[in-house]
Amino acid sequence: MRIVSSIKPAVAARLGLALLIVPIYFISASVLRQNTPGLSLLGSPLILLGALLVAFTLNALPILSVNLRSDAPPVLSVSLSLRFWNLAVIVTGLLLLGVLLGYAFAENFQARPGDFCADFGEQVSTVRTA
Numbered sequence: 001m002r003i004v005s006s007i008k009p010a011v012a013a014r015l016g017l018a019l020l021i022v023p024i025y026f027i028s029a030s031v032l033r034q035n036t037p038g039l040s041l042l043g044s045p046l047i048l049l050g051a052l053l054v055a056f057t058l059n060a061l062p063i064l065s066v067n068l069r070s071d072a073p074p075v076l077s078v079s080l081s082l083r084f085w086n087l088a089v090i091v092t093g094l095l096l097l098g099v100l101l102g103y104a105f106a107e108n109f110q111a112r113p114g115d116f117c118a119d120f121g122e123q124v125s126t127v128r129t130a
Contacts, residue, residue, distance in 0.1 A: 009062040009083050016055040016089035023048050023096045030103070048100060055093045059086040 022042055029036045030043075041047070063081040068074065 007058065007062050009081075009086050012058045012062050013083075013085035013089055016059045016086070016093070019051045019055040019058075020089065020092055020096065022051040023100065027096065027099055027103075049097075052093050052097050052100075056090055059089045059093075062086060 026039065026042050026048060029039050063083050063086045065079045065081070067077045
């Protein structure tokens, strides 16, 4: 059994670069704190992560070759073609995914004022009335 991609590596790299424009646009607009057109639509996690996943998959298929031979014992061989533009799209996509996950972590897990002591991270006991 052999898994082969019918996508040419140069075409996959171009499509991957085009798909990476969406997360790059979102991250740069967020960093610059600009309310640019289309940011609410392109800021959807489904669109951002979907674009990264499709770009990664399109560029991983042409450079990976998986071969399973059913000898006694079965042998699985995986080979990787070193194509610069495909690897560049994969690495850039993984870096953008790391930035997005770091952003999501920093936005959702901030320390709330009054809950923790700034010196040692000890929890401050407060009396709350209903």
